[in-house]
Amino acid sequence: MPEMLSVRNLRVEVTAHQPDGSSSRLVLVDDVSFDVSKGKVLGLIGESGAGKSTIGLTALAYGRGGVCMTGGQVLLDGEDISKLDTRGIRSVRGARVAYVAQSAAAAFNPAHKLGRQVIEAAFRHGIMTREEARKRAVYLFGVLGLPDPENFGERYPHQVSGGQLQRAMTAMALCANPELIVFDEPTTALDVTTQIEVLAAIKHAIAETNTAALYITHDLAVVAQISDDIMVLRHGKMVEYGPTRQIIEAPREEYTRALVSIRQTSREAARPDGDVLLNIEGLTAGYSDVDVLQDISLSLPKGQTFAVVGESGSGKSTLARVITGLLPPRTGTIAFNGTPLPPARKDRSREQLRRIQMIYQMADTAMNPRQKIRDIIGRPLTLYFGTRGQAKTGRVKELLEQIEMGPQFLDRYPAELSGGQKQRVAIARALAAKPELILCDEPTSALDPLVAEGILKLLLRLQEETAVSYLFITHDIAIVRAIADRVAVMHRGRVVRQGAKTAVLSPPFDDYTDLLLRSVPEMEIGWLERVLEGRRGNQRQSAAPIEMERS
Amino acid sequence: MRLRSMPISARIGLAGIMLVALCAIFAPLIAPYSESAVVGEVWAPMGGDFILGTDNLGRDLLSRLIYGARATLFVALAATLLSFSIGMTLSFTAVVSGGIVDQVLSRLNDLLMSIPALILALIVLAVLPQNIGILIVVMAAIDSTRVYRIGRAVALDVSVMDYVEAAWLRGEGKLWIIFREILPNTLAPLLGEFGLRFAFSILFLSTLSFLGLGIQPPVADWGGMVKDNKEGIIFGVSAALAPGAAIAFLVICVNLVVDWLINATASLKGARGDA
């Protein structure tokens, strides 16, 4: 019996058109082979640019913007779909192979009700009548744990939450009863507490319908929960391919080993507290008539890392805006080194501004694309210390040295740097001001895991060398474990828990911290089942709300 | 956006603009006759001494066409430059200042834009004395409202970037923010916009002159030449078509270059967006 999907020596290239009419070809995927059989899930994992999505879309004989398959075979139930004509391809898409996109919010048509879109493929391909398809949709809504399955399809996409949309998209893929589903990072855009729900729903639905699936993600811990086999990809080539247990527990390749061990770094217990650098009392702030932050009080000791952890909408980024003076608070005070800071940026002196520097999530947008690296790092030197000419160049070189980059970068533009290098330059720019506090707003969440790890190590080393303090904003508990001394957990604009890291991350927990900690996927097979089991136990006792997402 | 990667259409456009510019600069050397001298009979046909024939007063059409390039290019270019200076200054000030300054300027701009450009020009020119200086100022003032709208949108897009916020947080002044952070990153789209406004200015000026409200005789400009010779059309005299074709030629050339500029900057943007 042939495999459900069998990919042989796949090669995919993209043709890039220049405005002058010339074009160049680029190999995206080279010599990749794998098999997926009925009822099994294959995880495709890799960093951005590894070619995961491109491979997934070839199973639907689809290529985005000039991408096309130039070699190998894609056999669906023994038949090479890359050889099909337009009509043949159409009869595969939606009917035999279905696709779940990363952003369901964009993938649903805003003009139509969800139900109509969910049954469309099943009905249009003549697989079911409209009524049969509707019944199946209702059944799938139930399987996926959507509220009020009977009437869920009557809603428009903008009327339901992100997590619900992602599940509705899974229902849409499953509705026509396809032989294979391609999941393309279906939980990446979700908060962790939502992600676990969607993940569980997808796993349950796959088991229930006995479909084959390709599960694409950059998160090894996530894919470990859901797949039977894993293929590790890098730069369009296969690195390692094997059963999930072998990949997680006994990786053969060094790259895989690095991916597996990534979340296991952890910094030892918090150091004894020193003098207070930043002290916030009774802070309330917000936009127009809405309070995004309510009654926040926290204090940050000198030379330490204070992690603020929370999900989207928790107000953690707003906190950074208030500290920098971009958003003056309604009430409350911010004291720096014992003296109160003016609430608005405009009223702060240059010296006050110098002491607090910031590192952004997107290094791309944090640096002026029209300035050279020497100017980006050198500007604070001139502005704050009046350093110019040779002295300035010398100091910039020193800073480049400190961030493990050489003087050859002096005259490059940000666009010529990789993501990790850009973030390093942003760190150097902050260091150039000789600050006492650096606000780090998710500085690693846009980076690939190995690169992110390098940035975290750099930050820790710089802290040892310069005794700078960090206020580190993140959604990722693993990062908190790795670098924090003190932690504050934020939820819906309030600090629900704070203190030394060991104390905050040890039981007894409050409800939210408990949920947050349990939701972070661990690199361990069977973790998902264990958590869900534990949660069901809890639910019987307290009926705690599992749905933490906003709607 | 390299010159070497310029497609053939944009090269043609650029060559055309240069041709007209050369005519304008060296008009006295190129033109066979003077601008205003009556040298032949009225509406003489093409050929012979007069390559394109003569106009409604017996002046050489080709010479007037060459001199007309001067007035047309000069006034349109001056108006566009002035309108960009006004529009960009005000829109950048509005974005960087924000708050009430932005509100007042933007609402005022909305008001001026609520009256169609041609109608506003007709009303204003009905009142003001007719000379080239006033014409340029009026054209620029009307056009600057369009520049303001684009300039504000473009500057606003850049001003919310993290690097601008970082500059504010560093303690930079408004001038640094405008000239070092925002302006360099808006030049590419604004260059395309400049071309678009220039093409519009040529058409607008020609229309005003055609209606008798633009450049006044005896100075030759292409729109005015169409007006002078329009009576001839019905008698089969095509003297009005030559200056019309000249306007069309110049605007098509400008638009060809603009198309390339816009595509080149759009593809720059697109290259950044893929995940």
Next chain:
Amino acid sequence: MSAQEETVSGQPGNQMSAARRGAPAPAAGRAARSKNSLGYLIARRMALGIALLFAASMLIFGGVEALPGDFATTYLGQEATPQAVANIREELGLDRPMTERYLSWLGGILQGDFGTSWSNHNSVGEQIWKRLSDSLLLAGVSALISIPLAIGLGMIAVLYRNRIPDKVISILSLAAISLPEFFIGYLLIQFFTVQLGISEFPATVYDGMSLGERLSAIVLPVATLVTVVLAHMMRMTRSAILNVMSSAYVETAELKGLSALRIIAEHAAPNAVAPVVTVIALNLAALVVGVVVVEVVFVYPGIGQYMVDAVTVRDMPVVQGCGLLFAAIYIVLNMVADIVSILANPRLRHPR
């Protein structure tokens, strides 16, 4: 001509930055909901339209007063005696305070009275109403022809994107938007009237003409207007549809294996309606202004011709009246465009 100024895009950027900026908690959505209700938004847009109309009337009246130049002198010529000037100021009512004259002017207009012409002492209102219908006939027929053509050609350009039909359409429309209206008009006259002799010039219409006679008289002016407006409308329609076609939900439909026709009809079209209607309304506004030049070219007795004639002799009541009328049409069409896009937004039509 002014269609070139408007661009359909531009909105998404602002929305994105707004979303990036604020970290509005769930509560923000709730507070904003009442402010985002359909009725509220439409009422607000209409109020803005009316406010703009008033402001425009003040601008047209007050701006003219504020500009240098004395009408009495203009009226009588440079050699007029001071006494004659004073007399004429009184006769024209220029000696009364400005606010008083503005209010009586506006009050008159609201009742259909645009005052009296300085040059021939006729009622401006009568002339305007008579000529308005002729101008609207010209604009209306042009709109009826160019709207379906523009949408059709725009869709063809999208279907054959970057292939021969698209390129041909693109080059022709680029040429068409580069030609001044009067040049197109004279080209048509030269070809159809002078060489072929199958069309009339000038395009005169008068009372007592049947609709058929009128239509045959305005063939060339309509053709001129259509050429200009069609090109703009087509280019904007093309980019509006392309914008929708490149969205993720169209890709979803494609990955469902739907046919191209069904994707366009069921997934792209409902979302393209709003931007396309906006394009149409903006171009209709441009069309109304475009009649000014075309009427002069074809010596057509419409409101544009009336205004241009008045401007050359500085007949201010006529200039102000016509100006206000054009501004009003323009403002109303822009308002309609905005209201349609509010109505077409499913987020607003089906609140949570």
